[in-house]
Amino acid sequence: MSCKSDITGDKTPFTFNSGGTKAMEMTLRWYGTGHDTVTLKQIRQIPGVKGVITTLYDTSPGELWSRERIHALKEEVEASGLKISGIESVNVHDAIKTGDPEREEYIDNYIETLKNLGEEDIHMVCYNFMPVFDWTRTELARMRPDGSTVLAYTQEAVDAIDPEKMFESISGDMNGTIMPGWEPERMAHVKELFEMYKDIDDEKLFENLKYFLERIMPVCNEYDIRMAIHPDDPAWSVFGLPRIIINKENILRMMKMVDDPHNGVTFCSGSYGTNLKNDLPDMIRSLKGRIHFAHVRNLKFNSPTDFEEAAHLSADGSFDMYEIMKALYDIGFDGPIRPDHGRMIWDEVAMPGYGLYDRALGAAYLNGLWEAIEKSSK
Numbered sequence: 500m501s502c503k504s505d506i507t508g509d510k511t512p513f514t515f516n517s518g519g520t521k522a523m524e525m526t527l528r529w530y531g532t533g534h535d536t537v538t539l540k541q542i543r544q545i546p547g548v549k550g551v552i553t554t555l556y557d558t559s560p561g562e563l564w565s566r567e568r569i570h571a572l573k574e575e576v577e578a579s580g581l582k583i584s585g586i587e588s589v590n591v592h593d594a595i596k597t598g599d600p601e602r603e604e605y606i607d608n609y610i611e612t613l614k615n616l617g618e619e620d621i622h623m624v625c626y627n628f629m630p631v632f633d634w635t636r637t638e639l640a641r642m643r644p645d646g647s648t649v650l651a652y653t654q655e656a657v658d659a660i661d662p663e664k665m666f667e668s669i670s671g672d673m674n675g676t677i678m679p680g681w682e683p684e685r686m687a688h689v690k691e692l693f694e695m696y697k698d699i700d701d702e703k704l705f706e707n708l709k710y711f712l713e714r715i716m717p718v719c720n721e722y723d724i725r726m727a728i729h730p731d732d733p734a735w736s737v738f739g740l741p742r743i744i745i746n747k748e749n750i751l752r753m754m755k756m757v758d759d760p761h762n763g764v765t766f767c768s769g770s771y772g773t774n775l776k777n778d779l780p781d782m783i784r785s786l787k788g789r790i791h792f793a794h795v796r797n798l799k800f801n802s803p804t805d806f807e808e809a810a811h812l813s814a815d816g817s818f819d820m821y822e823i824m825k826a827l828y829d830i831g832f833d834g835p836i837r838p839d840h841g842r843m844i845w846d847e848v849a850m851p852g853y854g855l856y857d858r859a860l861g862a863a864y865l866n867g868l869w870e871a872i873e874k875s876s877k
């Protein structure tokens with residue numbers, strides 16, 4: 500709602516936003532007490548951050564989330580003056596991704612979890628459909644000229660490594676944390692995981708995704724839960740595994756194959772952006788109404804197959820962050836948004852990509868861009 504007010508009494512010449520309009524909601528990812536070095540109190544003090552994107556980090560893919568645990572998490576977050584703006588992630592079991600007969604039981608659990616989240620008034624769920632490895636990086640602490648460290652990727656390093664050694668090669672740089680998708684218990688079974696996917700190609704993966712979505716859409720409609728698939732990162736096949744959520748063509752195919760507004764996307768600029776052929780503002784515009792969550796970060800390319808995660812500022816990397824935020828503004832994006840991975844700066848020791856300082860700078864910068872876009876559009 501727009502309001503006019505005046506120090507002298509009734510009316511002034513300026514219009515201010517009283518908070519009644521729908522607008523994007525700046526958030527920060529938080530892994531939960533005992534799993535995150537960053538506290539809710541710290542998050543609360545970042546200007547403009549109203550909510551967290553969180554999860555039950557100690558659950559395994561396929562496990563049912565009880566209403567009690569969701570409720571307890573919600574109470575903890577709300578006691579700090581924040582809210583739960585969405586879940587990242589409710590992970591999808593490999594049996595669902597591979598179409599194994601066991602999937603029925605895991606989909607039933609997933610539906611029950613969504614129902615429990617809906618009952619607790621949580622309406623956005625991020626997930627991914629990547630086989631075996633979640634996001635892949637070849638370095639977790641590449642030094643930049645200013646002394647900060649960042650996650651980085653080179654295709655040459657991936658091509659040279661045995662996938663079973665992938666975890667070993669980066670685990671030493673995790674600062675003692677457990678990184679999402681790289682849980683040691685899961686990585687101990689990498690060989691079996693590869694075996695499960697040996698007959699799965701892109702078409703089969705699409706088919707299994709469609710099956711999953713069709714099964715969960717009724718509960719999503721009932722509780723207004725917006726499903727937001729996270730893109731594959733990097734946006735191409737690694738180690739010969741199929742990867743489908745990688746470009747505009749595929750994501751539009753997915754939106755059409757289960758044509759329901761609750762079937763939507765997490766627009767992650769840093770993941771789609773790994774492929775320089777992806778025109779990020781154009782993709783955002785083509786997904787109007789289906790972007791339920793946004794991850795905004797910048798990458799710096801040293802070559803098309805060697806990139807590192809930069810500061811959010813456009814000038815520090817290869818993307819035009821203003822154009823990305825402008826596209827989100829133009830399509831009327833009103834969901835949760837978060838700065839994505841940050842650099843490790845000011846001697847912070849935290850999960851790579853998930854320190855407090857650089858993500859707080861990112862949130863402030865993205866809020867600044869948004870304010871400027873909003874004011875100049877009026």
Ligand SMILES: [Mn+2]
Nearest residue numbers: 767770794839
């Ligand atoms: Mn992301």
